[in-house]
Amino acid sequence: MENELKLLVGAMVTLSLATSALVVVPFLQLKDEPAPAELKPYTSQELRGRQLYRAHACMACHTQQPSTTGAGIADASRGWGRASVAGDYHYDDPPLLGTMRTGPDLFNIGVRQPSVDWHLGHLFQPRAYTSGSNMPAYPFMFEVRNADDVADGEKIVHLPSGTVEPGKVVVAKPEALDLVAYLISLKRTYPVLSTEQANILSQSGATTEKEQVQ
Amino acid sequence: MNPTALLLATFILSIVGLFAFIWSLRKGLFEAESSGARTIFSTGEIGHPEEPSVGPAQQSALNEVSRTNLVADETKTSQAELAAREAADRSSALPAFVLIGCSVVWLIVASFAGLLASLKLHWPDLLTEHAWLSFGRLRTMHLNGVAYGWAPLGLLGLAIWMLPRLLRTQLLGGRLVIFGALLWNAALIAGMGGLAIGINAGMEWLEIPWQIGVLFAIGGMLVGLPMALMLTRRKVHHLYVSVWYMGAALFWFPTLYIVAKVPGVHFGVEQATMNWWFGHNVLGLFYTPLSLAAVYYFLPKVIGRPVRSYNLSLLGFWTLAFFYGQVGAHHLIGGPIPEWLITLSIVQSVMMIIPVLAFSINQHMTLKGHFSALRHSPVLRFIVFGAVMYTLASVQGSFQALRTVNATTHFTHFTVAHAHIGMYGFVSMVVFGGVYFVMPRILNTAWPKPSLIAWHFWLVVAGFAVYMITLSIGGVLQGLALLNPAREFMESVAVTIPWLQGRSIGGALMTLGHLVFALHVLLIIVRSGAFSLTERTTPATAAANPSLT
Numbered sequence: 045m046e047n048e049l050k051l052l053v054g055a056m057v058t059l060s061l062a063t064s065a066l067v068v069v070p071f072l073q074l075k076d077e078p079a080p081a082e083l084k085p086y087t088s089q090e091l092r093g094r095q096l097y098r099a100h101a102c103m104a105c106h107t108q109q110p111s112t113t114g115a116g117i118a119d120a121s122r123g124w125g126r127a128s129v130a131g132d133y134h135y136d137d138p139p140l141l142g143t144m145r146t147g148p149d150l151f152n153i154g155v156r157q158p159s160v161d162w163h164l165g166h167l168f169q170p171r172a173y174t175s176g177s178n179m180p181a182y183p184f185m186f187e188v189r190n191a192d193d194v195a196d197g198e199k200i201v202h203l204p205s206g207t208v209e210p211g212k213v214v215v216a217k218p219e220a221l222d223l224v225a226y227l228i229s230l231k232r233t234y235p236v237l238s239t240e241q242a243n244i245l246s247q248s249g250a251t252t253e254k255e256q257v258q
Numbered sequence: 259m260n261p262t263a264l265l266l267a268t269f270i271l272s273i274v275g276l277f278a279f280i281w282s283l284r285k286g287l288f289e290a291e292s293s294g295a296r297t298i299f300s301t302g303e304i305g306h307p308e309e310p311s312v313g314p315a316q317q318s319a320l321n322e323v324s325r326t327n328l329v330a331d332e333t334k335t336s337q338a339e340l341a342a343r344e345a346a347d348r349s350s351a352l353p354a355f356v357l358i359g360c361s362v363v364w365l366i367v368a369s370f371a372g373l374l375a376s377l378k379l380h381w382p383d384l385l386t387e388h389a390w391l392s393f394g395r396l397r398t399m400h401l402n403g404v405a406y407g408w409a410p411l412g413l414l415g416l417a418i419w420m421l422p423r424l425l426r427t428q429l430l431g432g433r434l435v436i437f438g439a440l441l442w443n444a445a446l447i448a449g450m451g452g453l454a455i456g457i458n459a460g461m462e463w464l465e466i467p468w469q470i471g472v473l474f475a476i477g478g479m480l481v482g483l484p485m486a487l488m489l490t491r492r493k494v495h496h497l498y499v500s501v502w503y504m505g506a507a508l509f510w511f512p513t514l515y516i517v518a519k520v521p522g523v524h525f526g527v528e529q530a531t532m533n534w535w536f537g538h539n540v541l542g543l544f545y546t547p548l549s550l551a552a553v554y555y556f557l558p559k560v561i562g563r564p565v566r567s568y569n570l571s572l573l574g575f576w577t578l579a580f581f582y583g584q585v586g587a588h589h590l591i592g593g594p595i596p597e598w599l600i601t602l603s604i605v606q607s608v609m610m611i612i613p614v615l616a617f618s619i620n621q622h623m624t625l626k627g628h629f630s631a632l633r634h635s636p637v638l639r640f641i642v643f644g645a646v647m648y649t650l651a652s653v654q655g656s657f658q659a660l661r662t663v664n665a666t667t668h669f670t671h672f673t674v675a676h677a678h679i680g681m682y683g684f685v686s687m688v689v690f691g692g693v694y695f696v697m698p699r700i701l702n703t704a705w706p707k708p709s710l711i712a713w714h715f716w717l718v719v720a721g722f723a724v725y726m727i728t729l730s731i732g733g734v735l736q737g738l739a740l741l742n743p744a745r746e747f748m749e750s751v752a753v754t755i756p757w758l759q760g761r762s763i764g765g766a767l768m769t770l771g772h773l774v775f776a777l778h779v780l781l782i783i784v785r786s787g788a789f790s791l792t793e794r795t796t797p798a799t800a801a802a803n804p805s806l807t
Contacts, residue, residue, distance in 0.1 A: 062583025099456030101394030
């Protein structure tokens with residue numbers, strides 16, 4: 045090969061083919077995908093919590109995608125919910141799908157574990173709740189204080205006895221509350237169409253927004 | 259229209275087009291089958307291995323291994339050509355040194371981040387008081403330290419060093435390279451600091467936000483620009499196979515990064531497909547081609563024998579360019595993205611066997627009859643180890659993309675082990691080998707302690723073997739536990755713990771090897787005359803100051 049122009053043009057053509065397949069066509073195919081009616085946008089507190097979820101790279105160990113294949117078949121039996129669809133991530137920028145299940149899938153953690161106290165205590169010390177867990181503890185999201193040193197409106201974390209020394213209490217910082225608010229908001233229990241149902245609807249040409257989410 | 263038929267038609271059409279394209283390029287290479295492969299040798303140089311990291315005894319042993327390659331009618335080497343190469347080496351010395359020097363620093367940073375993250379997975383209560391030392395942040399910093407520090411800077415350093423030799427011209431725009439390297443490092447320092455305090459864009463391989471990351475694109479372009487300048491002034495007619503890989507990669511990276519980071523365009527699940535389009539293409543169209551370029555240069559040079567089949571390398575290049583770009587969606591098998599996209603990526607993942615075999619067979623044929631050179635050349639040991647791991651990682655990757663295999667390995671530590679076969683076993687080992695080759699040429703002095711090279715090699719090979727074997731087993735056990743609805747989730751954690759401990763042992767050995775390597779790099783810099791490079795970038799000043807040479 046002697047011609048550098050041929051080389052570079054060829055190289056850019058192969059890359060644009062790949063870009064069309066993996067970026068442009070999905071862009072066109074998904075851009076009009078409506079949000080399911082039952083899916084609520086995040087509140088500002090939940091968005092702050094989502095920011096913390098990213099900041100601590102929770103997605104390094106937790107997926108948010110009960111899947112249709114493989115481990116996904118077991119997902120439903122663990123209460124992780126139905127397989128996710130594109131519309132479920134309408135308000136997610138970016139979607140935090142994750143690549144690892146060092147910890148469980150969190151797509152529906154708000155359904156499985158709706159207790160604020162549980163989440164706060166679990167973030168403070170996961171091993172006080174689940175023995176054998178290798179999840180990091182996040183003590184820097186909390187303050188350990190004397191029991192008489194708590195102001196009104198501050199959130200005291202109710203922990204299993206023995207987690208901190210007697211006479212001390214654990215107070216959640218706002219960031220811990222934000223993160224838990226986000227985790228509890230993760231509930232996608234509304235029904236969605238199966239692929240077959242969606243195909244039938246699109247062939248009859250009657251895909252209004254209402255019907256897509258039934 | 260039936261999407262499967264459409265997909266199949268497109269696929270067949272592209273394959274036909276691809277082969278027509280290769281055929282059109284191949285025409286003209288028939289009559290002089292290996293003339294292209296000989297461009298990296300000066301007149302009379304075939305049969306004379308170049309191995310700057312060894313002493314005279316090993317050099318003569320290497321010469322002995324390569325004796326059969328001597329060309330009868332080319333007995334004299336051309337002094338003019340060798341002087342031109344020396345001038346080319348001088349012109350690239352400082353820019354290549356800056357890039358490689360920075361990459362070694364990032365290697366050490368990334369190694370410690372990775373090792374501590376690994377320890378935390380089985381000692382979760384270790385150092386929990388500081389947010390920046392928590393697992394999630396360390397893992398992210400480890401990934402970015404390797405993906406934007408060690409690997410690209412090391413590979414770009416080798417590329418900048420090789421290009422003037424391959425194009426038989428002096429490096430043009432060396433200052434642009436240095437400026438680009440500084441911008442790149444500034445971006446990485448800012449990006450890593452941001453990750454430590456929790457500024458994370460939330461997409462793997464793209465965690466550093468675009469406001470900082472734009473400097474990677476600019477820095478990458480500045481490092482690539484001299485290649486464009488040199489191509490127009492080159493003194494070789496033929497572009498050697500390494501130039502194709504480097505040329506394409508230097509154009510691919512800025513394009514990939516800019517498309518991935520352009521703000522306000524990507525949304526929802528499309529961001530996930532874009533994420534893995536980038537994530538796999540930065541591997542396949544940046545680190546891989548740059549590493550293959552290094553293998554295609556250093557392996558023939560060290561054994562003094564041109565690459566066997568030039569046509570095979572042409573096939574390997576274009577099939578890699580075509581298939582590798584489209585494999586990314588195999589990271590989202592079973593995920594909430596269009597099914598046709600996943601199928602396309604699985605098909606192209608399997609098609610990757612073609613470029614991989616083309617490369618592997620070619621290297622094997624080149625090395626055939628010269629395996630004893632491995633005993634005498636540290637550079638060759640690293641490079642061949644890397645080439646073998648490329649084959650292993652790629653073939654493993656092709657099978658891992660199949661739905662049946664993926665069902666077990668997806669979401670597990672097996673994927674992490676696989677990633678390390680590619681980025682460590684292949685890319686990092688090739689960079690190590692390349693650095694051992696080029697540093698003595700850049701600094702005009704020999705490695706001070708050859709025994710440290712052997713220590714480095716065996717420490718990282720042992721560490722890597724432990725890492726790969728333990729984590730792969732742990733990943734499969736984890737996957738089997740996750741697949742079985744009858745087993746508690748916590749079982750899938752418990753089964754991995756002993757293997758994660760094993761991985762930490764492997765990682766510690768690798769880190770130790772890296773410290774040996776970094777120490778040796780420091781020693782050769784000190785020996786070369788301590789950081790006074792700028793004063794001796796021309797042979798004239800070097801001759802005037804013999805204490806430095």
